Amino acid sequence: MxxxxxxxxxxxxxxxxxxxxxxxxxxxxxxxxxxxxxxxxxxxxxxxxxxxxxxxxxxxxxxxxxAATSIEAQLKVLELRRSLEELAVRLAAHRATTAQRERILELAEVLAAFDGDDPQEFGDLLKQTHTLIVDAAHNEFISLSMAPLQGLSRRFWFAHLRDPKTELHEAADLHGQILRAICHGDETKATDASLQLNDYLTDFTYRTLRHQ
Amino acid sequence: MxxxxxxxxxxxxxxxxxxxxxxxxxxxxxxxxxxxxxxxxxxxxxxxxxxxxxxxxxxxxxxxxxAATSIEAQLKVLELRRSLEELAVRLAAHRATTAQRERILELAEVLAAFDGDDPQEFGDLLKQTHTLIVDAAHNEFISLSMAPLQGLSRRFWFAHLRDPKTELHEAADLHGQILRAICHGDETKATDASLQLNDYLTDFTYRTLRHQ
DNA sequence: ATTGGTCATATGCCGGTTGTACATGACCGG
DNA sequence: CCGGTCATGTACAACCGGCATATGACCAAT
CATH class of the missing domain: 1.10.10.10 (Winged helix-like DNA-binding domain superfamily/Winged helix DNA-binding domain)
Structure with missing residues (x-):
């Protein structure tokens, strides 16, 4: 660096x-x-x-x-992230270069094969996923806006994981679906997958409310 | 400060x-x-x-x-701003407090009455408009994401004004419509107005391309 | 128990120092 | 005499450490 x-x-x-x-x-x-x-x-x-x-x-x-990891704050983050990510994945599906699609597919396979429960290791994969998507969207301002949101989301998620193995798998699957849809240039599928991910995250947030 | x-x-x-x-x-x-x-x-x-x-x-x-005021960069800014602002005005229309609606209506009237051609003076009004809207949305992360975009948009717009009087009036009108729709809590009208504003800005950007 | 003062400790802020990239000009080779 | 290369000077941001100032805790006196 x-x-x-x-x-x-x-x-x-x-x-x-x-x-x-x-x-x-x-x-x-x-x-x-x-x-x-x-x-x-x-x-x-x-x-x-x-x-x-x-x-x-x-x-x-x-x-x-x-900063404390507040549920209300997290819901506001997700409220914004939902819109932004939907836009990002649509653009990514539309604009990704061939080289980027290859890297995206690669990562999707790594995610699918992921079988550990080490949050730190998985965190790096998540970060890579986010980076690949916003890069593929070819709009630096989107990366700029999304990076902090994704950081905040990741933090909240890691902070409130109750059953790491299960959650990690679910997250890996959801991210993998987005990546594959982007790779194939299927904008509809990509935005759908993105919304599903955000539904999962929102649900996760509400779940921590109950467990706390 | x-x-x-x-x-x-x-x-x-x-x-x-x-x-x-x-x-x-x-x-x-x-x-x-x-x-x-x-x-x-x-x-x-x-x-x-x-x-x-x-x-x-x-x-x-x-x-x-x-930074140079590049047209491509501006188009990317607007690509993002369109989504974000649509979300912001919808939330604002839904969540604004009574006090906020009053201030918003006030500003809408000031904008309607605006008859000058001083960019600096108008710039302050625009800034107030943006601030009121994102505040009314009651989501600090949206303000955080939008503020830079609005700053960049304003700069580009002021830098490429060819006929200030006309453009100022058009912008005042478009912003006024958003404000009034928010004030009345009409989400559909508000998002429509927001999209119209962004259409205008996009069109403006393409126009500078021709004139340059 | 409450109030007044003192002290430890925090960031805000400043100006000097360091390292680096670029421009300029001297030097060398053809 | 000309073209290219290397040393040197200059201007800048990166960085550092110290001083100024604010705040909250603690203690003593009433």
């Missing part, structure tokens, strides 16, 4: 996503400098960005709070 | 939107520190944010370029 600010962002996002920094916990620039081994400027810039994406809350003179 | 970074952002966004910093021009942190009278950190943070929103391009060790 070119600059340290992006490095810092990646590290912090991972730490937050995988609960190494639990929701609601209070950290501090100094603490994060130690844990990442990076200087203050990179950490600070990463935090600004995370704050804008609602992953942390910066309270001046108090500290940096890792 | 509380912190200087936000101040810096507002100032720089205005300077870019109203061509005080022309597209493609090369600036530098030092220059902007002079022109804004602010320190380095606020200017830097504002630039990072503007870069993320594609208003400027930061080339390390070279300088900061004010």
């Amino acid at each position: 070119a600059n340290k600010a992006d490095q810092a962002y990646d590290v912090l996002e991972r730490m937050i996503t995988f609960q190494e920094l639990p929701p609601g916990s209070l950290v501090s620039e100094a603490r994060l400098m130690e844990r990442t081994g990076l200087g203050r400027t990179p950490v600070r810039e990463a935090l600004q960005r995370l704050a804008r994406e609602r992953m942390v809350e910066i309270h001046p003179s108090q500290g940096v709070f890792v | 509380a912190n200087k970074a936000d101040q810096a952002y507002d100032v720089l966004e205005r300077m870019i939107t109203f061509q005080e910093l022309p597209p493609g021009s090369l600036v530098s942190e030092a220059r902007l520190m002079e022109r804004t009278g602010l320190g380095r950190t606020p200017v830097r943070e504002a630039l990072q944010r503007l870069a993320r929103e594609r208003m400027v391009e930061i080339h390390p060790s070279q300088g900061v370029f004010v």
Whole structure:
């Protein structure tokens, strides 16, 4: 990675996503400098960005709070993600290059074959999926808008997994369907699959409400 | 405004939107520190944010370029804005509080009465319109996604105005229709008006292609 | 128990330092 | 004399560490 600010962002996002920094916990620039081994400027810039994406809350003179994973917030994220993702997958199905379709099919097969229950490993696959889709849509502004939403969704999902094995499989399947539809250029099927994924995520969110 | 970074952002966004910093021009942190009278950190943070929103391009060790107003980029912005705004106005029509509806109606009347040709003055009204709409949608993530798009749209529009008086009136009318539909809670009318606005913007973009 | 003051600790902010990319001009070879 | 290459200077963002300031906790005095 070119600059340290992006490095810092990646590290912090991972730490937050995988609960190494639990929701609601209070950290501090100094603490994060130690844990990442990076200087203050990179950490600070990463935090600004995370704050804008609602992953942390910066309270001046108090500290940096890792945002809580609230169900209402998650429902609002999904409300937006549904529309955006529908657009993204439609465009992707329409515009993906041949090379991109090949990579997409590849990933779909990896997802189908996935049989582990390691969230971290699966998280990387999810991230790749999201990246491939928005890249294939050939609209940088969509990636820009969706990336934070997908980050937030992933975090919520990982934070509230109760039966990892089952959920991972279901998610893998849903993502796989989207990828295959995109690969075949079937816009209708792709948007349908995307809506199904979002239905699943919404349902998942409501389920955590009951279990909590 | 509380912190200087936000101040810096507002100032720089205005300077870019109203061509005080022309597209493609090369600036530098030092220059902007002079022109804004602010320190380095606020200017830097504002630039990072503007870069993320594609208003400027930061080339390390070279300088900061004010992004060119490209037609292709603008079409992509609009492609996304169309979906997002449709969602935003539908939610706004559905969820706006009584107080918000009053403010919205007020602004609609101001827009209808608008008879000037000062882009800067009109720009503030547009910004207010966008803010009211996304606030009324009661979904902070939508505001977060849309704000940059609206900023980019405004900039492109102001940069390529050929007949300000006429265009300002048309834009005022289109925005007014959206506001009134939201105020009355008519979701269908609101989304229709929103699509009309986006049609106008798209058409406007293609027109600049011909004139250039 | 409450209030006043002090202290530890946080981010906001600043200015200096470092590393890097580019332009310029000198130098060398044909 | 000309073309190409390399050293050098310059201008910039990236980064760092320290100072200024705000805030909340804690403790003592009433």
